[in-house]
Amino acid sequence: xxxxxxxxxxxxxxxxxxxxxxxxxxxxxxxxxxxxxxxxxxxxxxxxxxxxxxxxxxxxxxxxxxxxxxxxxxxxxxxxxxxxxxxxxxxxxxxxxxxxxxxxxxxxxxxxxxxxxxxxxxxxxxxxxxxxxxxxxxxxxxxxxxxxxxxxxxxxxxxxxxxxxxxxxxxxxxxxxxxxxxxxxxxxxxxxxxxxxxxxxxxxxxxxxxxxxxxxxxxxxxxxxxxxxxxxxxxxxxxxxxxxxxxxxxxxxxxxxxxxxxxxxxxxxxxxxxxxxxxxxxxxxxxxxxxxxxxxxxxxxxxxxxxxxxxxxxxxxxxxxxxxxxxxxxxxxxxxxxxxxxxxxxxxxxxxxxxxxxxxxxxxxxxxxxxxxxxxxxxxxxxxxxxxxxxxxxxxxxxxxxxxxxxxxxxxxxxxxxxxxxxxxxxxxxxxxxxxxxxxxxxxxxxxxxxxxxxxxxxxxxxxxxxxxxxxxxxxxxxxxxxxxxxxxxxxxxxx
Numbered sequence: 001x002x003x004x005x006x007x008x009x010x011x012x013x014x015x016x017x018x019x020x021x022x023x024x025x026x027x028x029x030x031x032x033x034x035x036x037x038x039x040x041x042x043x044x045x046x047x048x049x050x051x052x053x054x055x056x057x058x059x060x061x062x063x064x065x066x067x068x069x070x071x072x073x074x075x076x077x078x079x080x081x082x083x084x085x086x087x088x089x090x091x092x093x094x095x096x097x098x099x100x101x102x103x104x105x106x107x108x109x110x111x112x113x114x115x116x117x118x119x120x121x122x123x124x125x126x127x128x129x130x131x132x133x134x135x136x137x138x139x140x141x142x143x144x145x146x147x148x149x150x151x152x153x154x155x156x157x158x159x160x161x162x163x164x165x166x167x168x169x170x171x172x173x174x175x176x177x178x179x180x181x182x183x184x185x186x187x188x189x190x191x192x193x194x195x196x197x198x199x200x201x202x203x204x205x206x207x208x209x210x211x212x213x214x215x216x217x218x219x220x221x222x223x224x225x226x227x228x229x230x231x232x233x234x235x236x237x238x239x240x241x242x243x244x245x246x247x248x249x250x251x252x253x254x255x256x257x258x259x260x261x262x263x264x265x266x267x268x269x270x271x272x273x274x275x276x277x278x279x280x281x282x283x284x285x286x287x288x289x290x291x292x293x294x295x296x297x298x299x300x301x302x303x304x305x306x307x308x309x310x311x312x313x314x315x316x317x318x319x320x321x322x323x324x325x326x327x328x329x330x331x332x333x334x335x336x337x338x339x340x341x342x343x344x345x346x347x348x349x350x351x352x353x354x355x356x357x358x359x360x361x362x363x364x365x366x367x368x369x370x371x372x373x374x375x376x377x378x379x380x381x382x383x384x385x386x387x388x389x390x391x392x393x394x395x396x397x398x399x400x401x402x403x404x405x406x407x408x409x410x411x412x413x414x415x416x417x418x419x420x421x422x423x424x425x426x427x428x429x430x431x432x433x434x435x436x437x438x439x440x441x442x443x444x445x446x447x448x449x450x451x452x453x454x455x456x457x458x459x460x461x462x463x464x465x466x467x468x469x470x471x472x473x474x475x476x477x478x479x480x481x482x483x484x485x486x487x488x489x490x491x492x493x494x495x496x
Contacts, residue, residue: 001064003030003231006334007348009341015063016126019119019232020136022225027208027348028341030231031331036061038242038282040256047246051088052079054246055118055239062235066125074121078236082107082117084464089114089240091247092424094392097417098407099253100400100424101244108178109427109464110320111271112149115228115236120153120160122232123224127159135221137494138162139206141199142227143267144171144320145426147189148178150226155184162187162226163493165199168480171319173448174430174467180475189477190489195313196267197325198483200227204327206487215496228270229327237274242283244421254419261420263289263410265403267323269298271423273331276370280335286418291406292375293318298326302373305364308356317378317434318398320426325351336363372414374406381405382438385428389439395459397428397435429455429467 003018005011007028013021018030036058046054056075063071079088085105092100106113127136138160140150147164154162166179168191179189192199206212207223216222228234241262248254262285264272272290279285292299294314301307309324316322330344336359337343350357359367376384384401388394396404403422410416428435432451437443441458443451449471456463481489490496 001062002033004033004339005029005341006031006330006344007341009339014065014130015231016065016129019122019126019230020130020222020224022223022230023204023207025208027204028344029229029328029331031334032062035277035280043242043246043249043283044256046242047249049246051243052076054243055079055236058239058242059235063122065129070125074118074125077121078118083113089243091244091251091421092394094388094394094404094422098420098422099244099248100394100396101240101421102424103240104425104427106149107466108145108148108152109430109466110145110149111423111425112145113153114240115233116146116149116153116226118236119150119226119230119232120157124157124159126232131222133220136160136224137216137221138224138226139203139490140164140226141196141203142166142179143196143323144175146227148175148182151179151182151184151187151189154187154226155182156186160186161494163490164189165192165203165486167192167195167199170195170315170322172431172433174432174452174470175319177448177470177473177475180477181470181473182476188479188493190479190481190486192481192483192486194483196323197309197313199486200325200327202483202486203227204229206490212487212491212496216494219494219496221494227327228268234270234274234277234328237271238278238281241275241278241421242281245283248419248421257284259284259286259418261285261287261289261416261418262423263291263403263407263420264423265291265318265321265399265406265425266298267292267295267321267326269326269328269332271425273328276332279370287416288371289407289410289420290371290373291403292373293321293381293402294375294377295322295324296375297324298329299373299375301329302367302371305359305361305367306356307351307358309351310355317381317431318402320399321402336366372410374409376402376405376409382434384408385435385438386440389459395428395435395461396424397426397431398438399426400424401438427464427467428461429463
């Protein structure tokens with residue numbers, strides 16, 4: 001299996017090359033040249049396996065330059081004993097037709113662990129194949145959860161260094177504490193005076209800075225990414241949607257071949273793109289429902305075909321979705337134009353120059369055949385948290401609540417009774433202030449761990465050990481820079 005760049009279809013790479021480099025040299029994203037096919041017979045076989053076995057089987061179709069032994073070592077190293085649920089993920093019923101796919105049972109209590117516990121194994125294995133001997137410098141822009149999950153995954157991994165940038169005023173106090181207290185001799189964290197889009201744009205610009213790349217090369221190092229622009233981040237996410245279908249089969253909640261819908265709260269589009277790729281493989285998916293918060297650029301795009309980042313940026317209670325430039329959308333565009341890189345380049349050029357682009361009518365029709373979309377503001381998000389707990393005794397975080405609300409609105413609008421998997425992306429204790437407030441509890445003047453303990457008392461839910469261990473911990477990192485200073489920070493940290 002080889003990979004092509006979305007901006008230059010003649011640029012091909014092996015799986016190891018795509019993972020090691022992270023992004024194509026002209027700025028395009030790597031996509032598989034074809035999608036492996038899932039037959040119903042194979043889905044039935046997978047339904048009898050463990051998550052680790054499913055992951056090894058599915059990823060083996062994409063990582064064809066990995067040996068069986070390498071694949072097993074990577075997957076078992078990522079998931080065996082690292083998650084608080086032996087099954088890695090969990091499905092919780094929500095009413096008659098919906099299931100919450102809990103993806104936050106890993107060490108940092110967010111869905112990013114599903115990929116970022118695996119990526120260090122994939123990246124170091126890939127590096128030995130294609131750039132053996134070089135130190136890999138991993139740059140990460142985060143809206144909250146990716147940063148901690150990447151830091152934890154790559155902590156003290158030999159041959160790697162990691163620099164993480166987060167919006168200083170755009171993450172929850174718990175997310176910030178998780179990042180700034182991170183241990184490890186090969187990591188550094190820096191807040192920026194700006195939003196996630198500012199950090200992401202600066203990091204992508206660094207990746208395509210040829211002069212800087214040459215300086216790094218001379219020092220025996222190379223850049224890579226742990227964001228979902230890296231195929232090694234995205235591929236593991238395909239697995240959990242297929243695995244969820246298999247769990248529904250095994251639990252006799254659906255029959256083999258029954259279609260499901262998948263609803264995903266997303267800002268950068270990677271998590272729902274993985275579900276789309278699972279559908280491309282043959283997973284029986286009827287509709288992909290894209291859920292946005294008040295930063296509703298994706299909702300407008302799916303409904304109208306116009307992508308326009310020229311709009312007010314809202315800081316919301318679901319901060320990991322506070323994004324106006326959705327990087328992974330480029331991979332979907334490439335699929336919608338049947339891999340015509342010239343059309344993708346034209347759309348990306350328009351986005352860079354004008355801040356917007358408009359899909360031709362045939363592309364919009366294809367988009368709307370696959371996707372539905374919806375959004376909600378903070379008030380509706382709080383109401384969804386409150387109603388979900390009151391009705392189902394289920395406590396969800398503000399990102400999952402966005403998806404629950406958008407799913408309910410979709411059903412009310414369409415009458416679609418198809419069984420639906422809703423991606424649950426974070427443990428609610430990462431956002432104790434917002435969740436407590438949604439439940440009508442007083443929050444004024446309470447410190448972060450007072451909020452955490454109050455939430456546990458109010459709901460009877462257990463505080464995750466990984467978060468409880470942060471109480472009283474002093475930050476290791478306090479660096480802050482302007483968005484224009486990110487390049488200088490990288491150069492300084494690397495001694496270039």
